[in-house]
Amino acid sequence: MASHMNEYFRPVRQLDAENITFAAGVTALNEACALALCDPGDAILLGQYNYGAFPTDLVARTGLSFVYAAFGDSDQFSENCVKHFEAAYDQARQNGVNIRALLLCSPHNPLGRCYSQAALRGLAKFCEKNDLHLISDEIYALTVYQRPRHANESFTSVLAIDEGIIDPDRVHVLYGFSKDYAAGGLRLGCVISHNRAFTQAVRGGVCRFSSPSHFSMDIATKMLEDRPFIIRFLQDSIEALARQRVLVEALLDQSRISHLKEGNAGLFIWLDLSEFLDPYQQLDDGWAAEAALAAKLAAGGVVLSTGKRYQSPKPGNFRMIFSYDEGTLREGIKR
């Protein structure tokens, strides 16, 4: 895994096995980061919106809370995002909230976008200045595809941020097999860190409760050691994602369904279905209207994650997974 990541993530400091800790899935390691880096009552800073399971995974058993940075109309993937994170941080401090870490989902879920290098450098600087840990969930790192006739964003790992901006002991990356290798069934995730105390805490205190299966580790090792297979698999995978993205956008356009045009990562596209919300219900409670629409879609056999789950600032957005065969996609969009 270390040599795989050295190849694909281009870390400034080379990784070895001592920097990588495995567990039965990234979910457990999300919680492990929270437990190892924060005390009960502390908070973690997140951008709004973000991966919908963070609130459950990180808060359920830790006594932590979240502080969300809102971005208004500005692009949260450009350097502009830093001032919004700063504002949320300052506000939280005024409210007496002790923030210990900034958590990114990079590439972003549900928006499918990559953070610019300038944004990552700015955020690293911000973390260093305020004694924050920088946790980056990079589980979609190798799902970044290129679309023809489009400004394509490229992925930079926080492990690849230039030396000297942030203490490497403050940087922790989450990675796993479920997305890039479509191998969620392995239940195999890892956390990468140069911080030895952190690694010890995670290995000793947390991984006892969620050790990975030795069979999974064996399968994963064989996969990663077969470099020609990995290179071909990842190449095929991003080509397929690019094709599907072009296809799904064409189908959505035909059906006049608004969707996010930017972004070239992940297995999903961000839809705006707000015009389909029940207008009366929406006046009363927009989130209830969103839930009602999700229920209606589900009754028709189309299951989409709601924007609410991703802390969307307004009701009516949905995350649609497009890594299906063409027939399923056509049928789903039709319904």
Added chain:
Amino acid sequence: MASHMNEYFRPVRQLDAENITFAAGVTALNEACALALCDPGDAILLGQYNYGAFPTDLVARTGLSFVYAAFGDSDQFSENCVKHFEAAYDQARQNGVNIRALLLCSPHNPLGRCYSQAALRGLAKFCEKNDLHLISDEIYALTVYQRPRHANESFTSVLAIDEGIIDPDRVHVLYGFSKDYAAGGLRLGCVISHNRAFTQAVRGGVCRFSSPSHFSMDIATKMLEDRPFIIRFLQDSIEALARQRVLVEALLDQSRISHLKEGNAGLFIWLDLSEFLDPYQQLDDGWAAEAALAAKLAAGGVVLSTGKRYQSPKPGNFRMIFSYDEGTLREGIKR
């Protein structure tokens, strides 16, 4: 797994898949029981001595504490144990401690003994009377072997206690693949319960952090579905354990090492090495003397778990695993 357990554990109520929840190891489910059944500040009642990892597994992240019942010279596996548990319970209540569950390790680790049916019935009655949950870790259930010319104890699952003594909603059994099938690498354990709210809590709230690998589940399913293999494997396994127990006792006798004569379960035997403790150090601090002896043995290449880890009431006891080949055993005992 349900039909496997219906066959080998002889539950009063037949089990089906809805009663069984899998996770990546029993360690995670130990904690799950604690989280689902207790609030922070509550306590769990245990016999002294007990499985050495319980204090870490159940307390590390839960805010719980333990209350230990001491048995003095009386047999903790006979019905007599009930009055000692009662005494510990009453004492804790007087101290303002709120006990929510009784946790058994059955067959017992490290003593390798089985609870009598009368003891289990008495404990079930005691739990029902005091609104306690009865959690039974039965991970060594199928390691019960028979020794020639010995009073052999037989294993009874708490799932097999007669109807009407305890509400089945209060009974939870832990089981896994690591001992009976020597398959710790599968990282596959389960908790069996008729309590639907408990099962829901464990599945929804806890297992998200330690889902088992699908490969492990697949392998386990194939194993369990191959009944002739399971029957033969378990038969071979308990025959081998019986042979090893006879052998290890003969070797220990030759070397004049005291050991527990009772017990016919598990992969270990309980040694009394107190005569080998440094007498001066022992006067000062018996547990330090035990640790020093363990270090001396380890330096000689013999790693034994100390009695302290198992809440042994006095220093000098060690748990020795005897499921090795004869040469290793002979060499280990010689050293």
